[in-house]
């Protein structure tokens with residue numbers, strides 16, 4: 374794998390950070406939200422894959438989840454030095470308290486939610502998310518989600534995306550951002 378990011382500058386806090394469990398729509402909503410706000414868009418998972426030169430599945434298989442988490446923290450440090458950006462995080466990016474601290478400083482944190490039922494429906498047949506493979510029963514996935522609830526709750530705004538279109542979610546967030554940033 375290629376080297377790591379070296380810059381880490383304090384952010385001016387004018388970003389929008391999307392957090393949430395796998396399949397809540399961070400990447401999909403983030404891309405459109407950035408367009409709507411006239412911000413740039415960054416996807417933490419895509420950034421990690423781009424730097425590593427291999428897929429998330431391969432990072433997990435070859436180096437383990439712990440190494441992925443290290444790369445994730447490095448990517449967060451890098452992104453926290455930017456401004457005017459919508460950042461879609463990976464589903465587990467908020468687990469580490471230090472990551473949450475950095476993301477909070479980077480800007481408004483918006484947490485997307487959806488019931489497990491909705492998530493399972495959205496991610497049916499997905500092969501790109503290693504934690505879906507290793508938690509391959511609804512019970513295991515529910516436990517993973519429940520264990521992260523406090524970390525997801527650490528946000529400026531929480532939006533239940535179930536039953537809402539991507540456009541609806543984007544509008545809700547854009548309104549909040551215009552009022553609070």
Ligand SMILES: Nc1ncnc2c1ncn2[C@@H]1O[C@H](COP(=O)(O)OP(=O)(O)OP(=O)(O)O)[C@@H](O)[C@H]1O
Pocket residue numbers: 393394395396397398399400401402418461462463464465495496502534535537538539542
């Ligand atoms: N509001 C929505 N309504 C219906 N489908 C949605 C909605 N938001 C996202 N989706 C669909 O759910 C799937 C997963 O979305 P997406 O990849 O954006 O999730 P994510 O939160 O970025 O997941 P991860 O944490 O794994 O990166 C996609 O197929 C997307 O089109």
Ligand SMILES: O=C(O)C1=C[C@@H](O)[C@@H](O)[C@H](O)C1
Pocket residue numbers: 394395418429462463464465466501502503504
């Ligand atoms: O929920 C998680 O821990 C993950 C979610 C994805 O976005 C990726 O970051 C990776 O598959 C791990």
Ligand SMILES: [Mg+2]
Pocket residue numbers: 399400401416418461462463
């Ligand atoms: Mg994503």
